[in-house]
Amino acid sequence: MSIEPFNRLVKLAARAFYDDYTTKGDNQQKIGRSDNRGMAVVILDALTRRQWVREEDLAKDLKIHTKQLRRTLRFFEEEKLVTRDHRKETAKGAKLYTAAVAATTEVHHGKEGDDKVKLHTHSYCCLDYAQIYDVVRYRLQRMRKKLRDESEGKNTIQEYVCPNCGRRYNALDALRLVSMEDEFFHCENCNGELVAESDKLSVPEGGDADDNARRRRREKIKDMLQKMDTQLKPLIEQLNLVKDIPIPEFGNLLAWEARASAAGRAGNGSNSNDPSKSSQGYGGVPLLYLGETKVEVAFSGVDGKEEDAKSVSAGVGLKVLPPWMIKQGMNLTEEQRGEVKQESKMDGSSSSGFSDDKKTVSEDDEKKSLQDEYARAYYAAILEQQAALEAANKQQEVLETSDLNGPYESSPQRQVGMKFKREDNEGDDDVDWEEAPLGGNETSESYRVHDLNEEAKATPEDEDDDIDWEEG
Amino acid sequence: MFFHIVLERNMQLHPRHFGRNLRDNLVSKLMKDVEGTCSGKHGFVVAITGIENVGKGLIRDGTGFVTFPVKYQCVVFRPFKGEILEAVVTMVNKMGFFAEAGPVQIFVSNHLIPDDMEFQSGDMPNYTTSDGSIKIQKDSEVRLKIIGTRVDATEIFCIGTIKDDFLGVINDPTA
Numbered sequence: 104m105s106i107e108p109f110n111r112l113v114k115l116a117a118r119a120f121y122d123d124y125t126t127k128g129d130n131q132q133k134i135g136r137s138d139n140r141g142m143a144v145v146i147l148d149a150l151t152r153r154q155w156v157r158e159e160d161l162a163k164d165l166k167i168h169t170k171q172l173r174r175t176l177r178f179f180e181e182e183k184l185v186t187r188d189h190r191k192e193t194a195k196g197a198k199l200y201t202a203a204v205a206a207t208t209e210v211h212h213g214k215e216g217d218d219k220v221k222l223h224t225h226s227y228c229c230l231d232y233a234q235i236y237d238v239v240r241y242r243l244q245r246m247r248k249k250l251r252d253e254s255e256g257k258n259t260i261q262e263y264v265c266p267n268c269g270r271r272y273n274a275l276d277a278l279r280l281v282s283m284e285d286e287f288f289h290c291e292n293c294n295g296e297l298v299a300e301s302d303k304l305s306v307p308e309g310g311d312a313d314d315n316a317r318r319r320r321r322e323k324i325k326d327m328l329q330k331m332d333t334q335l336k337p338l339i340e341q342l343n344l345v346k347d348i349p350i351p352e353f354g355n356l357l358a359w360e361a362r363a364s365a366a367g368r369a370g371n372g373s374n375s376n377d378p379s380k381s382s383q384g385y386g387g388v389p390l391l392y393l394g395e396t397k398v399e400v401a402f403s404g405v406d407g408k409e410e411d412a413k414s415v416s417a418g419v420g421l422k423v424l425p426p427w428m429i430k431q432g433m434n435l436t437e438e439q440r441g442e443v444k445q446e447s448k449m450d451g452s453s454s455s456g457f458s459d460d461k462k463t464v465s466e467d468d469e470k471k472s473l474q475d476e477y478a479r480a481y482y483a484a485i486l487e488q489q490a491a492l493e494a495a496n497k498q499q500e501v502l503e504t505s506d507l508n509g510p511y512e513s514s515p516q517r518q519v520g521m522k523f524k525r526e527d528n529e530g531d532d533d534v535d536w537e538e539a540p541l542g543g544n545e546t547s548e549s550y551r552v553h554d555l556n557e558e559a560k561a562t563p564e565d566e567d568d569d570i571d572w573e574e575g
Numbered sequence: 576m577f578f579h580i581v582l583e584r585n586m587q588l589h590p591r592h593f594g595r596n597l598r599d600n601l602v603s604k605l606m607k608d609v610e611g612t613c614s615g616k617h618g619f620v621v622a623i624t625g626i627e628n629v630g631k632g633l634i635r636d637g638t639g640f641v642t643f644p645v646k647y648q649c650v651v652f653r654p655f656k657g658e659i660l661e662a663v664v665t666m667v668n669k670m671g672f673f674a675e676a677g678p679v680q681i682f683v684s685n686h687l688i689p690d691d692m693e694f695q696s697g698d699m700p701n702y703t704t705s706d707g708s709i710k711i712q713k714d715s716e717v718r719l720k721i722i723g724t725r726v727d728a729t730e731i732f733c734i735g736t737i738k739d740d741f742l743g744v745i746n747d748p749t750a
Contacts (some may be wrong), residue, residue: 260734263670263685274671274734275662275725277682281668288670299670299686 108345109232110151113184115338116239117147124178126171142167150185150230155359158226176228177361183238186231188356191222229359233350240342246331254324263297265290272297426476576655578672581627581647582617584609589620590631590639602626605645611678615726618653619678651683652732654679654721662735667700674717678732683719687736689743716746 109239124143149165150156158176162169179185250257261274270290272280280288288297353359594601606623613619622735630644639715654660655689656675662674662681671684685702692702692711703714711717719742737743 112654261686274684275723275732277671277684277734278680278732281666281670281673287668297670299684489701 106342106348106351108348109235109351112152112338112341112345113147113230113235114144115341116235117144119335119338120242123304124175126174139171142171143178145174146172147184147230148181148540150228154353154363155188155227155229155356158228161228173226176226180228183227183234186234187226187228189224189226190356191224193222214536227356229353229356233352236342236345236350239338243339247328247330250328250331252569254321254328261514263288265297267293267294267295286424307395356563426480576653576658577621577688578618578651578653578736579624579648580617580651581646581648582609583644584619584670586643587635587644588643589642590641594639598629601629601643601645603715609647609649613678613731615728615731616664618651618731621650621652623647623649623676625737651679652679654681654724654731655686656724659718659742660721660735661716661718664713664717667694667712669696669700672702672711674719674735679733681721681733681735682735683717683735687722687738688736689738710747711744715744718742718743721741 121143123140123223125138125140126142127137127139145165146161149161158172159169162172165172176185176187180187263276263280264270265272270292272288272290277288280290287361289295290297334413354362546573586601586605586608588597588601588604592604608622611620626645626656627648628646630646632641632643634641638717647702660676660681662676664672664674665680666673669685671682671686671688674681674683688702689710691704692709695701695703695704699712701708701710717737719737720739721733721735723734725732725734
């Protein structure tokens with residue numbers, strides 16, 4: 104996927120600028136055997152042959168220490184040549200990555216069936232071609248600018264360094280740095296004397312007032328400029344070639360993995376078992392690129408699971424919406440209103456789920472049933488409040504419920520929502536309605552039509568309530 | 576460089592100043608507040624030359640102060656990079672010298688002082704050419720070129736050079 108000119112650009116840049124990079128500190132000896140200058144070039148070259156790669160894998164391939172590799176990669180990250188991604192994943196999840204590289208390697212990591220889910224941080228890295236192009240151009244521009252500034256007699260701003268703490272200052276900070284006691288600038292932290300940074304490229308020939316010295320310096324700088332141009336010519340040419348070509352983009356690690364694993368699966372279906380098993384540890388993969396492989400997407404992340412869920416629910420039908428979810432004017436299917444025809448006992452079925460107990464209400468219109476639902480919910484709420492007050496009425500309730508139970512089992516007007524509280528509810532409802540008649544009282548009216556006629560004689564107050572409900 | 580521009584400011588006035596002299600009070604308060612200050616955007620306000628417009632006062636809730644939006648004309652001074660100025664030396668140091676050009680301070684580091692001038696410490700530290708013909712010390716006037724400015728919110732500071740042609744001492748106080 105990476106285009107060849109870009110890889111060549113990376114290789115040229117590596118050899119031009121990073122061939123003396125070493126992971127050893129300044130104090131350590133750089134003897135023949137242990138000198139690892141040029142390591143950077145090797146690593147950059149290896150990255151041109153890979154896309155997103157786990158750092159452990161890269162270290163193994165290159166046969167270098169992980170720590171050295173990390174140090175170098177960190178250096179590259181700061182130089183903006185490489186992007187890194189650090190991800191916490193289980194060993195299982197890490198396998199998905201491996202599957203993504205399945206086309207080129209066949210390494211299968213780790214063990215299956217961890218009991219404890221340990222999240223290790225895995226680091227991945229990838230060359231960032233767009234940034235590399237810009238960074239190389241910027242570097243060249245800065246080099247030329249510096250040389251030109253030096254040769255033009257320096258309208259540059261002086262820099263000062265503190266030898267103690269290494270802090271750098273500008274001439275613009277001079278106001279803050281000037282001290283009263285002596286004639287030097289002092290550091291803000293440690294009060295050490297600041298040292299001016301002298302000409303970096305052309306060594307000043309101390310205090311030489313001759314024009315000759317200045318001319319010599321200018322010539323030295325011109326020489327340097329010329330040498331730079333000739334030595335960097337292939338790199339500059341490559342930059343020009345690459346300028347017009349679209350930059351290879353690998354995208355985010357997740358996106359790349361999704362793409363690569365999809366491509367891999369499309370290529371060889373036999374590998375699909377392992378990676379799909381490991382998808383659990385993976386989390387939400389944005390499967391935006393799976394256009395081609397719809398057929399095989401049995402359980403490849405989110406999309407597959409959604410499909411499964413949908414198929415499951417299709418068999419059961421849409422869920423009955425609980426009364427508190429229903430607002431006025433919602434277009435509810437009959438299923439959702441809980442009006443599908445099914446018979447069941449109300450007593451034993453307190454927690455069996457909404458989809459089971461559904462009875463038709465043929466006569467009722469939508470509004471009534473909505474109000475019924477509302478009433479259910481309201482009564483349930485009131486129930487809590489008035490539970491204490493009902494102690495005296497319990498016997499009455501028992502009688503009523505025993506009356507009510509029979510007709511209910513046969514009546515086709517059961518509402519689903521408050522089944523498990525129905526017994527109490529019915530009893531309480533009688534009492535409640537006396538005290539707080541509601542618009543929703545139609546509920547009771549609708550299904551009590553058959554029953555309350557009988558009861559009306561028994562409890563005369565209900566007649567009043569009947570009247571109220573009608574008005575409501 | 577000097578500019579003559581119109582600036583706007585919201586002035587708060589205490590009720591005790593209300594009355595016949597309201598406008599005068601407002602103007603004098605404005606002058607006291609603004610002249611001599613520096614903003615990073617416009618530079619140093621040197622002097623107010625006139626009041627263009629005083630808007631309607633708005634009484635603040637809670638306090639009795641009244642806020643007037645005032646538009647005024649003023650002379651401002653703002654140094655720019657590449658500008659050439661005359662300045663007066665205020666302090667000479669081993670690392671260079673400080674000079675003032677009106678309200679702005681400029682620092683010339685020894686690196687940007689011609690190589691033939693050397694620092695001489697003493698009672699009156701100075702920079703002198705090897706033949707002693709040119710001397711830079713306190714209160715000397717120099718012409719310098721600004722090569723960098725540092726603009727904070729309320730402060731401007733500059734770096735200068737005298738290493739180019741036609742720059743350097745203009746007037747020697749000791750001569």
